[in-house]
Amino acid sequence: MSIDLTRSAIERAMELAIEAANHGARGANPLVGAALVDPEGDVVALGYHRGAGSPHAEYSVLEASGLLDGTHGSRKAQGFPALGAARGPEDLTLISTLEPCRHHGRQPACTEVIAAAGVTRVVFGTADPTLSAGGGSSVLSGQGISVMGGVLEPQARDLNWRWERARHEDRPFVTVHLAQSLDARIAAADGTSQWITGTASRVHTHRVRQRIDAILVGTNTVEVDDPKLTARDETGAVVDHQPLRCVMGRRQIREEAQLKQGHAEGDGWLQLRTRDPRAALAELAEVVHDGYPVRHVLVEGGQSVLSAFFAEDLVDEVFVYHAPMLLGGDRHSLGDIGVATLDQAHHFRLDPAEDGPVSILGDDVCLHLAPAQPPRSGSDAPTSYPHPAQ
Amino acid sequence: MSIDLTRSAIERAMELAIEAANHGARGANPLVGAALVDPEGDVVALGYHRGAGSPHAEYSVLEASGLLDGTHGSRKAQGFPALGAARGPEDLTLISTLEPCRHHGRQPACTEVIAAAGVTRVVFGTADPTLSAGGGSSVLSGQGISVMGGVLEPQARDLNWRWERARHEDRPFVTVHLAQSLDARIAAADGTSQWITGTASRVHTHRVRQRIDAILVGTNTVEVDDPKLTARDETGAVVDHQPLRCVMGRRQIREEAQLKQGHAEGDGWLQLRTRDPRAALAELAEVVHDGYPVRHVLVEGGQSVLSAFFAEDLVDEVFVYHAPMLLGGDRHSLGDIGVATLDQAHHFRLDPAEDGPVSILGDDVCLHLAPAQPPRSGSDAPTSYPHPAQ
Secondary structure, three states, rough: OOOOOOOHHHHHHHHHHHHHHHHOOOOOOOOOOOEOOOOEEEEEEEEOOOOOOOHHHHHHHHHHHHOOOOOHHHHOOOOOOOOOOOOHHHEEEEOOOOOOOOOOOOOOOOOHHHHOOOOOEEEEEEEOOOOOOOOOHHHHHHHHEEEEEEOOOHHHHOHHHHHHHHHHHHEEEEEEEEEEEEEOOOOOOOOOOOOOHHHOHHHHHHHOOOOOOEEEEEEEHHHHOOOOOOOEEOOEEEOEEEOEEEEEOOOOOOOOOOOOOOOOOOOOOEEEOOOHHHHHHHHHOOOOOOOEEEEEEEEOHHHHHHHHHHOOOOEEEEEEEEEEEEOHHHHHHOOOOOOOOHHOEEEEEOOOOOOEEEEEEEOOEEEEEOOOOOOOHHHHHHHOOOOOOO | OOOOOOOOHHHHHHHHHHHHHHHOOOOOOOOEEEEEEOOOOOOEEEEOOOOOOOOOOOHHHHHOOOOOOOOOOOOOOOOOOOOOOOOOHHEEEEEEOOOOOOOOOOOOOOOHHHHHOOEEEEEEOOOOOOOOOOOOHHHHHHHHOOOEEEOHHHHHHHHHHEEEEEEEEOEEEEEEEEEEEOOOOOOOOOOOOOOOOOOHHHHHHHHHHHOOOOOEEHHHHHHHHHHOOOOOOOOOOOOOOOOOOEEEOOOOOOOOOHOOOOOOOOOOEEEEEOOHHHHHHHHOOOOEEOOOOOOOEEEEEEEHHHHHHHHHOOOEEEEEEEEEEOOOOOEEEEOOOOOOOOOHOOEEEEOOOOOOEEEEEEEEEEEEEEEEEOOOOOOHHHHHOOOOOO
């Protein structure tokens, strides 16, 4: 191929792009990082995708480098020296952890952006596994752009293995909030629970609520806590984008429940009349909210709903907010999750994405976790997914 | 008084001394920090007490500055510039968070060390509340050394409020280890529990075991887990100093229990035949192990012993090791701790001491906590403790 950088320069740049990708937030979209590399092999700019509704990583790095409006070289991008004025896009290689997309969504197609920027060489880590978006590399090749895929493919792919699984299973990406005491209780013996975590944790919770498509609790939580399930800013004001408020379970929800806000079902809220989390997600995957399909759902409680999602291995991301208190008693955050013996434990790993694995939020400590990836073999090996570019 | 530094210079130095104190480890001794201040008000050296068996903070800072062997000015102390050669000890003010002790223990008396160093001005934060050690300031004054106490007294005292309470109650300082899953389970449903936490957490546990006087578990833990209760180094080798191995409860311990190591009771291990943690601590406080009284005990489990200590508010320090897994089921780290409603929750705060409030240990996250200090009023106001210097 016509990319004349050394393999090690390309891999170094890909490592930086992977690191950059981890600054993004998980959810409806995969984590993606991108880098621009000059002919000497130096990374001159880095970008990443912040999450659904934000520019793609490729757009970010090209835009930050002034390659999209002809001002290249005039701005410093994320701590790297400004591009030398003599450097045109034709001298640069674009590195992306994921195959550039070819589809228009809320953002322009990366293939078009790359062509418009005038970049002539593209290297990516892992192929785009989505049918609607995949195939970007052939679009680029067809336009005379040199493309090479598969660089640090396992690492690039690990970034989003749970996202990929959710897509493969045709279900929304699932984030869970556990707000609990140090001994994993969500209420005192008499049921009092307001508030266990502090203000900073609740601000964080509402930040996550602002970027999701739907929020889900069980009928029991509605009965006991009567939550509003709104997304609010730091001042407590309800923000513009509100997630679809969902209740899971067969029990009738009373008319005055706050989450209804006086609206009929389907108007901002809905009930998923099942106790099976897989069925609930399948139903949600068909729903359009605010003009977009539900691709990211936040599950907030209570014990039986959360336990069911964990038991079925349907949780892709977890925030555990630990309040520095002990409660004892029997109001546990989780009940039975189908683990009879230690070998069956559900394993997670500290998630470096977004703000990293540990945040001190006021008096609380928030752990950010993702399911640990099982060793690859047989049925869940990469080849079982569509890989249009390989 | 004859200390001619400004109040703000003294308080700045005291703040640094308090910060330094927090590098020490909690246990049999209080956290203490010390600073040396030159006539311009600049802090030229800082020291702290690392824990029982280590030099006192005052000794550390004087020794590091070469004031104890006549080489002052020749060494750099902890990132501060070396003392100017022209500066003698008579130009310096020693700041300590705690009134210097006047008693010989495993370490020389600070009053003697200060006099030997030739320092003529001493400022301290809070009076030494122990009867055997208190009164250092009058010893110093009697030797013609200027002494001022009570600088940032509340902050200096907060460092050790639980240590002070333990001394006041004539009981050992109590550290607790909780090694649990994210959902606060210590075993799977069938009882399997080896290992929940990883190697790095266990290394940390053994580091704590190396500095305590006694380690305590319940009879049920001995029955089920049959632990050795030894302190081992990173290679797994048993270290020289071993804590007294204690079992609490009335149940007979079987002859082959590993913690006995073939020895008769009293020879390295003992049973505290009570279910009352206060009675157990009272008994322990009378015991001499390895030539020293038991002043620091580590409680490691299981559920009923830990719950009893928390219920009685007898825990002065907690390390919670969170393994990144979920287990569900009913093997909880804690049971009932006497909290009926949220207002009765046991509150803790993140502990800045030693390695700080949060450590990532391999795949695990360790939270370090201390009981939150209740607002001072009435019966537990400072005046209820002996304050020899005020």
